[in-house]
Amino acid sequence: MGLLLISPWLVGFLAFTAGPMVVSFLLSLAKWDILSPPTFVGLSNFQQILYDPLFSKAVYNTLVYTVVNVPLSLTGSLSLALILNRRVPGVSVFRTLFYLPELTPVVAASLIWAWILNTHFGIVNYFLSKLSLPPVPWLESTKWALASLILINLWTVGGSRMLIFLAGLQGVPEELYEAAALDGASAWIRLLHVTLPMISPVIFFNFLLGIIGSFQVFTPAYVITNGGPADSTLVYVLYVYRNAFQYFRMGYASAMAWVMLLVLLGFAWMQLRLMQRWVYYEGEVRT
């Protein structure tokens, strides 16, 4: 009976996850443009990756995006959560307001931001001009385009990351703060030595989400800048997408997808190891 009940999942898993993974792996060893039959080429796709300047560009962009994005979104959303965790009148209103961007579909958010960051008529540059600063070509210069995408991402995910932090903060027992305060710990010390260790699982969770999300960023880069200008926003997934569905280099794209999967898995494994060292779970005995 149990097996019967889970059979839909089993079928779906074989047809839409396991099967495709196998196919994807085989494809990564082949050259295939969909129209003519695939030819086996061994590891040459992976070899080609090493010498593809656009691939390294995509990796570089994605790394920069991740390294800037993750710490900023962690500190930003944690700060908001810390403020909202106190009894402030109208907390629920604020929570909803901060959450609004997360509800905005990415395409809609991308279009709205493209308009806001417009060099000539956008309100961001209008505010800058109020401060007598020169207009910034947010989406048109190789210097700013990736930063703009990060900005948009911070706006979109800030709210949900904050909610996750808030849930963690509400689980910290009040007595701990009282005890620390009695010992004369300042607010800053309490934050460093009570709050942060207590919510370390949540920090870890948000961190992982941030990394995975940053590695997979696609829609804004596709909709707003389409990788440009001069490939400055060509992120990894966009490059995979182009190879697969625009250049129809299915084998090459599959190889890149596998590289990404291996990196993500390696990263998750490393994180799990690290986590055991610095994340504190309640009731856990340290040795």
Next chain:
Amino acid sequence: MPEAAVILSSRSGVQYRRIAAGRRLSSGLRYLVLLVGAAVFLLPILWALSTSLKIPSQVFEFPPRWIPRPFVWENYVLAWTGTVPFNLFFRNTLIITLIPALGTVFSCSLVAYGFALFRFPLRDRLFLLVLATMMIPFQVTVIPTYIIFRYLGWLDTYKPFIVPSLLADSAFSIFLLRQFFLTIPSELRDAATIDGAGAMTFYWRVLMPLSKPAVTTVAVISLMNRWNDFMGPLVYLSSIPKFPVSLGLNFFKTFYGGGSGGGGVAHLELLMGAAVLVLTPLVVVFLVAQRAYIKGVITSGLRG
């Protein structure tokens, strides 16, 4: 911390009053930060709303005008039924969000029921496998699934969205429902069995009604994710009349100009109107199902 204790014990009444004043100041400051933060978060949406209600000549006014005069509500009518008919995209979106969301709830709850309340060989290992699939990004499987759907002749139909949902395609939903099902006391099941209820009767008459909170969470999250999905439709659909709103918006952009970087031309007010239209149903669902939704966000993290 002996030093701290000394400092604490040496505090006089005056010092306490000063601390209290400091608290009041800092709570004022906190409020200010909150207000500024809320403004930053809200501003883009308000600006889109403002743009969507302007007459075309006011859209590119500089310095910008915040309150449109007059309010051109007809923009929404134009966006809805104009040259690029957004009502069509909405209908399509309803098809590929509502049906698959129902499919997900139904199939994932059955699977979760199997994992939670039955014993069978390899059960725990299979469940680990379910969890492991959460780690596999869509981008890895999208190429071969595209090929499979192509082979089956499913490209440019809604089958790639509907069929997988009937086959429990959401590991997160299975996980969440299973966790909930595990909290249901086994006495209930025993009682139902004694009363002659079969496994399916128990599922339908007892388990599902009792699990309303978890079911709502799964339904709402699934609905929102599918509404937001861009890459899936982008890969699987090619003819414009079949586009959902996410693709439709992007098409809108190329059609009405503006959008990326440059000066931007043509009907940004319609584009922003369409963006607001796409956003509104999600806000409504959020406000109605806020609790279920937030619970889902906290456990799943949703978007990356």
